[in-house]
Amino acid sequence: MQISMTVNGEDITREIEPRVLLVHFIRDVLRLTGTHWGCDTSNCGTCVVLMDGLPVKSCTVLAAMADGHAITTVEGLATGGTLDPVQQGFMEEHGLQCGFCTPGMMLTARALLDRNPHPDDGEIREAISGQMCRCTGYATIVRSVKWAAEHPAAQETTGEEVTA
């Protein structure tokens, strides 16, 4: 079947099997491999993308169900060379280690800040509670999201350089 959607602001149309999961469509067909796949029971949230601005677990959405919708993946978080404050916050506050859960965590954080620009710790923890991280113990992720909340202006840096 043919499906059309907007992915990171770009209109795309592809021919797919109806059973293809959105996560595989994004990774294998569109080759946007920042979105990950960490479980088979919809628990881990490494596959979270935004569908019309809301976080969804893309392993639990058929690509066909995204027909006509706007999808944002981690690759679409930065605009041009400018990182989203959430991306900057994760680097500033060491909110990632192996990096596998990071794309999903950041997208959920973006959606949270879009509806609640000043979440407290409990709200952040609640928001990311559908997502597992095995490395960080979450505290630095909470700090990262708070950093982003406190620095809402788009960062000028491309984030390429590592600063002390």
Add this chain to the structure above:
Amino acid sequence: MTILEGHPANPAAGDADRPIGYGRLQRKEDPRFVRGKGNYVDDIVLPGMLHGAILRSPVAHARLVSIDTSKALAHPGVKAVITGQDLLGLKLAWAPTLSADVQAVLVTDKVRFQGQEVAFVVAEDRYSARDALELIEVDYDVLPAVVDARKALDPGAPVIRDEIEGRTDNHIFDWEAGDKAETDAVFASADVVVSQEMVYPRSHPAPMETCGAVADYEPIDGTLTLYETSQAPHAHRTLFAIVAGIPEHKIRIVSPDIGGGFGNKVGIYPGYILAVVGSIVTGKPVKWMEDRSENLMSTSFARDYIMQGEIAATKEGKILAVRTTVLADHGAFNATAQPTKYPAGFFHIFTGSYDLQAAHCKVTGVYTNKAPGGVAYACSFRVTEAVYLVERMVDILARKLEMDPAELRLKNLIKPEQFPYKNKTGWEYDSGDYATALRKSMEMAGYDELRREQKEKRARGELMGIGISFFTETVGAGPRKHMDIVGLGMNDGAELRVHPTGKAVVRISVQSQGQGHETTFAQIVAEEIGIPPEDIDVVHGDTDQTPFGLGTYGSRSTPVSGAAVALVARKVREKAKFIAAAMLETRPEDLEWEKGRWFVKGDPSVGKTMAEIAMGAHGTVALPEGIEGNLDAEVTYDPPNLTFPFGAYICVVDVDPGTGHVKVRRFIAVDDCGTRINPMIIEGQVHGGLTDGVGMALMQIIEFDAEGNNLGGSFMDYLIPTALEVPNWETGFTVTPSPHHPIGAKGIGESATVGSPPAIVNAVVDALAPFGIQHMDMPCTPARVWAAMQGRPRPPI
């Protein structure tokens, strides 16, 4: 004037300010990860690449009667279906493990655990490969399963490994450490002896990224390129050469970015071998990526130690001896990852942080109808089990003596002046200042105030518990005369090249899975030779590009590879001295090193920065006799001993008296890993490990029913802590450098996973003191806590 002479010296290296070495430094890895530009195994796509999928056994123990693959082969898109019979022809049906046993790659005779590999399908895409699995018809003749390790050695127990000539039981090994007679004598005359059986239940490291591989065999020149989720790519290359018979120089293993390892990705799994076989058979690259339930059911489990612990003391609370016997459940194949001479790993560190008169352990390993493994999940080779045993026993003793558990520990901790301290089972602890660390954590926690609060709450019927764990780790395996993995000495190499313009590349043999090596190893080089870390690239994971070494696990990267990197940088610095002397037309012995430059003693204005020296080394400077051009060096580091980081942890829990639910309210962790390369990264390592502790102590277990069905085979049942189950961690540190390590650094990665479970269980048992409970086994789930409160036997989960 040449182009080189016209090149400006590296401005950063010439700064008067000290170049960044140790300290909080943002990670070099992060920019690609936050953009979704990491490169993990499943991100790799090669031209013509096919996809593999494994058919797994639905039963725990059964004779294989027949396999019919004809329908699967006829399925559209399917290129090959490989069975155990096919592998027999290739002599690949069985593969050696890291424990001198063998493991079935695909079943040929009988299935020995649920989830075991039975057949391998290769197809054009991952969906077709999965379709075809359902079309394979297998006939099993089901046998009784051995599930309870306590019954594995019963006469008449089903023999799991009957393919081994002459084998009539499920016994794997007996291993002892310490002096039994001496220990028995101390116990016989002690005022107080307490004993307790405790189970460290089977759990699983469950990295967010599962295991996988892309195999690319090129028949024209016989080369194999294998992209793998491997924590030890060089060791894998050697093993693949031995297993598959491909010459080692024709094998290139690449560990790209890895989405967490935690010991899960040390060994070689059948899936990797099957991807290679698939590529050889089809002539195309083959990707194999397991799903979560496959990961939980078939890859390396952790723990599964049934421990009988005993502790002897005087009535005043002087701990005299610890004695333990252990029954170790290794599953159907002994694939435990540990140094060859240590079948129970470093369990004999169970004497802990205490100055004992005697100690003895005996560990018996048995086969059961379960997945293989044992050493994984940040265990430092069974140190998790050792620390849990001794820290639980000390708490049980404190209860018996009616002493405060902190006071009992302070009374018995090894004193700073006793280091290097030889314990009673053969370890030599390098350094420690234990009491200072414990007092610091008590201060951070407000320990006395917590005890007052607990007393008040108890009076009101509320259940609050305070748990302490003081642990000594042993990490950095290890000295080659004692430690090897399948005969490979546990050493690590490092190569450092400084380019003409003063930028550098350091190549290491260990493999990050998120621990930040690309940042911290650059910091070590920066500290030693004065080039800023952003000018130093750290290369790892590609066996064609990096020196040989044993990989990352057991918190061994900093102790072994970190030492290699410091020494290789010092070698470069020393060579730079000779080149600088030539450039300055002076004698090397007249030069002094400071802040990234060699300068003339007594005249600091005359000197050369490392970048200037690098240009000189590659340029036309006349070199002294015996000094070669360029500015490179390599070393292989054989550590003289392991490092012994330690920590003092305090956990505060509230238990809901109506539901048995345990809430970790506070957790205070004081760690001492000697010299701290990057405090930000250390903190992150500790946070992650403490979260493991909450998972193990309260949530996680891989349990089996009587038929051997795995009851923890998905994230629906195998519970991973989320942001809601863990508190805001409170961390602190002390610094007691390792005297034998070139930069005084000790490993840290596994400390929190090792140290936190006993703190949490001690807190839960402390909370349950009004019920007179001496011990309860992990995980302390609401159902189990509730049962304990009612005096009932524990439910399975």
